[in-house]
Amino acid sequence: MLSLLFALPLSLPPETSEVPTEPLSDLQSALGAAMAQLQRLPDPPYYLAYAVTETDQLTLQGTNGSFAGNERSRGRVVDIDLRVGSMKLDNTHKIRDAAWFSEPERPGVRAPIADDPALLRNLLLRYTDDVYRSALRQLIKVRSNDVVKVEREDLSDDFSVATPVQDVVALPPLSVDEDAWKATLRQVSAIYLQYPAVQDSAVEITVQQERRWLVSNEGARIADGRNHLRLATWGTAIAADGMEVQVYDYVDGPSLEKMPDPKAIEAMVHGVAQRVTALLSAPLVEPYDGPAILRGRAAGVFFHEIFGHRIEGHRQKDEDEGQTFTSRVGQAILPTFLSVYDDPTLQNVGTVDLNGTYRYDDEGVPAQRVPLVEHGVLRNFLMGRAPVANFPTSNGHARRQPGFAPVPRQGNLLIQAETSVPYSKLREMLIVEIRKQKKPFGLIFDDISGGFTFTGRSTPNAFSVQPVTVWKVFADGRPDQLVRGVDLIGTPLTTFSRILAAGDDPEVFNGMCGAESGWVPVSAIAPSLLIQQVEVQRQDKMSDRPPLLPPPGVR
Amino acid sequence: MLLSTALAMPPLEQALSEELDRAMSGLKLPDAPKPYLIAYDLLDGDVVTSQSSFGRLVSLEDEDFRTLRAEVRVGSYQVDSSNFSAFGEPDGIVSRRLPVEDNVLALRREVWLATDAAYKAAVQQLSRKLAARQGEEESKRSTDYTPAPPVVGELASLPALPAVDSAALTNLTDVLSRELRAFPELEVGDVLARIWQGRRLLLSSEGSRLWRNTGFVVVRVEGVVRLADGTRHRNLRSWVVRTMADLPPLAEMQAEVRGLGSWLSGMKDAPLEEDYLGPVLFEQGAAVELFSQLLPSEIVGTPPTEEEPDDSSVISRRAPTARLGRRLLPVGWTVVDDPTTSLPVMGAYDRDQEGVAPRVVELIHDGVLRDLLMSRIPSRDRSESTGHGRSLSNDRRGAMPGVLTVSPPHSLSEVALRRRALRLAAQVGRPYVLVVRAMEPPAMIEDFDVAITGDSPLPGLTFPTEVYRLYRDGKMEPVRSMEFVGVDRRVLRDIDRAGPVVGPVDMLDGPPGPERFQIGAVGGLGVTWTVPSVLITELELVGRRGGEPRLLKLPGLD
Known part of the structure; x- marks a missing residue:
């Protein structure tokens, strides 16, 4: 099932900077070390890519005129994408009629937040070893499945050639005046108190900076990132018939300058509160x-x-x-x-x-x-x-x-x-x-x-x-x-x-x-x-x- | 002139108090009972969790923590909405985050919603319970809740809380985990630590208004080595204390962590013990784990929750395992729980979570269970709380151990105990005896099986992390990963001899039952154990295999 969600799990360090390139060199070095060893094995991977994504997130929330709390998180996630076999048929090929649990498990790998080339290299090689052995096992199953089952409807390959890109994309720095935002959140969240129909409500800002470093054995070498902010507010109430009425409004943007000013947030809050109030007395529609x-x-x-x-x-x-x-x-x-x-x-x-x-x-x-x-x-x-x-x-x-x-x-x-x-x-x-x-x-x-x-x-x-x-x-x-x-x-x-x-x-x-x-x-x-x-x-x-x-x- | 500010009620207390009064006087559904009791349990503090790997920070979480547990009871002390579980149905306990600022109106709004939800759930729970009892003969059930006198403790009387220093915690996890960099064989070299410091307010319609300080600091160290044949071997170290100042000196902790790394590095030459049947000696932390894993469900008198009748269910029915008169230990052994101790240990407290002062309980006398740990939830055997009502988050307040001391009638010296163990081994033709020195605490398990026995699922034992062969010449040889086979409480009756005292050892644990395996590595409630080393006549252990050899040579960390 595929679904859409408006609300991010809402929460940055006070200082951020442009995407540094040191992790790229560290990843490149680890990838070289891994490939050098893997190529000496009988079935070496034909493709190996490493990506590290660092996410810094801060959420500040206000409710009913009070600062409600904040959440901060920072971490780096490692992705290892490895393919054995050939572009024609490799370990990522879907096994037909397989049980749902036969999908190979992808290791969840967290990297140290601070750059540490030796530790990152050790970590990457350890998990590359795990991923490689898992890929070999999967390829055996894939080949067998291809023989046992009828011919595939789509005989296209499993992977295609792409020109490797090398680029470092600048990411504007982000900094948040937390005290100023707390004051704003107190002020605007108090507006809900003017609407007795609204039972539960909040106003919050989430500031997120994501930085990514990606390398592959084909020569890709990319450092980029994304700033994302969301100012959101919601109000909920339970109607007389038991139905929960929830109205959510938000503004997304890549910088603080793109966030609404206090007056605009006030207008958003009034809008949400008025819609909740109106919906509570709105009639139901029949099929x-x-x-x-x-x-x-x-x-x-x-x-x-x-x-x-x-x-x-x-x-x-x-x-x-x-x-x-x-x-x-x-x-x-x-x-x-x-x-x-x-x-x-x-x-x-x-x-x-x-x-x-x-x-x-x-x-x-x-x-x-x-x-x-x-x-x-x-x-x-x-x-x-x-x-x-x-x-x-x-x-x-x-x-x-x-x-x-x-x-x-x-x-x-x-x-x-x-x-x-x-x-x-x-x-x-x-x-x-x-x-x-x-x-x-x-x-x-x-x-x-x-x-x-x-x-x-x-x-x-x-x-x-x-x-x-x-x-x-x-x-x-x-x-x-x-x-x-x-x-x-x-x-x-x-x-x-x-x-x-x-x-x-x-x-x-x-x-x-x-x-x-x-x-x-x-x-x-x-x-x-x-x-x-x-x-x-x-x-x-x-x-x-x-x-x-x-x-x-x-x- | 208005009241002086010195006499003003703290804003948090004011918010809870005003909503409590309003709810007790006004909460009422048509044709449904009003609440007869409302209890708010508020936790207000800071929690910081830091994890480092081989000297580098991997994650840091820092949050202001203010959570309300609102419990509403309808019915009467005799029969109420509690102690009943219907799968997936809410009961009369609701948790809700509160704003971290002392804004009374904003706080009250959250308390209002939590109390409303808890009341409605309690009314439904009572009806489900009465429906389930429909058609029963004259009930021999115990009452549902024991009245308790109100208790008061002022916020102003509490000592100041130590500052929560996230930088110090991060530095600690970095510094300790950096010690493991010196051991290139290790695949995992992690240190996870949490500081939780805060205050707790119990406010109830019975008149209790009790402020207390609470919190802990926990440090967990985990090292994993993969042997040449692919077998993983894991070992752990833990510290649980009240504040950062109570931790041992840093150099001592570093030495302990280095010792762990060194021990794991040495495992590459360790033999595999395929299948062992014979006497086993539990020393040091393993002795504590042996008792703390097998005894609690036998000494806690909180009855299991009632459930809806289900004739088809055979093993899922919860039966109490604690039974007065049951032999749990050999003749002459005693077990006493004393949370009132003046020792500065984690399991000591002056009031339990229900506001009841704990009392000393001699649980086991001469090896036989003579008394039970009780909360305000009575059983047919015991109606009074012993002041041991403690639980995690939304769970009902059952009883759990505080400060336990397990005492044998006689103790041997370490040398004599080992000699005795070797003699028992020789009787069954073994040239050595297995010594278990450390086991995974339930909070740190990776995998676990419970023993299903005749009277109910009983806890087995977690994996041992340090097992040695002790030879007649006194040589101690570590062996690879093992696991126990078919262990339950009955093995405690097979204790042959006791040795030197281990403890008091502080740990974080949960109430007896499956929940204690779900508390997480840095959660739980403080418990303290003092136990002797013990020799068990016969146990079965098998070597653990699994894992694959590495194909890639891992580079060093420096």
């Missing part, structure tokens, strides 16, 4: 099918889940996958007015910085803008260095959370409409569609808190996304009505075939995406979309009563 508009962010999440995961390269050759689009290259899968790209090289849209931006993927390949769908016709997949039939090379999308093996993932997914209408016109078109379908109302999905999709063959290829703000729109001119309690569900091909029109109002969704290779930062940029028919089902809910006593301090 429904009919026309709907997905506003920009909601449409972005929708495309990320329903489309984006299905065009990740490894899913096209994995025979356990549903392979919705594998054989559809060159065919229309979306309306002709829509084109889709994934462009990790794009840094911002307007004033909004994008989460899914990076220069090199986790296999050291430069990120590329990939035209996935042009005028409705599928053209490409997101590729790492594992080829797929007719797609022999990487386009720089192999990504991972440190500690995981990289697979193709989305970066910045852009949904572009060649013909679009102003939002007001799109809304009029919705009303026309409501009337045409003789429905009592249509729906507008303003915001989505996350979602998931199943892409495998053993489960229905369905998706479910969790809207936060949903409006009923009536054809008879009554005002829109805020409602709650539904999830947007469906299947991809049917839903895509029902996209009728797009707005001229692209919006950015920034978030974290979880899949096989862990959590990675992503963005999706989409215009509002009018869909002829969506289906909603009742949302899972608890049955707890709201708190029995009024909040303290309220009579």
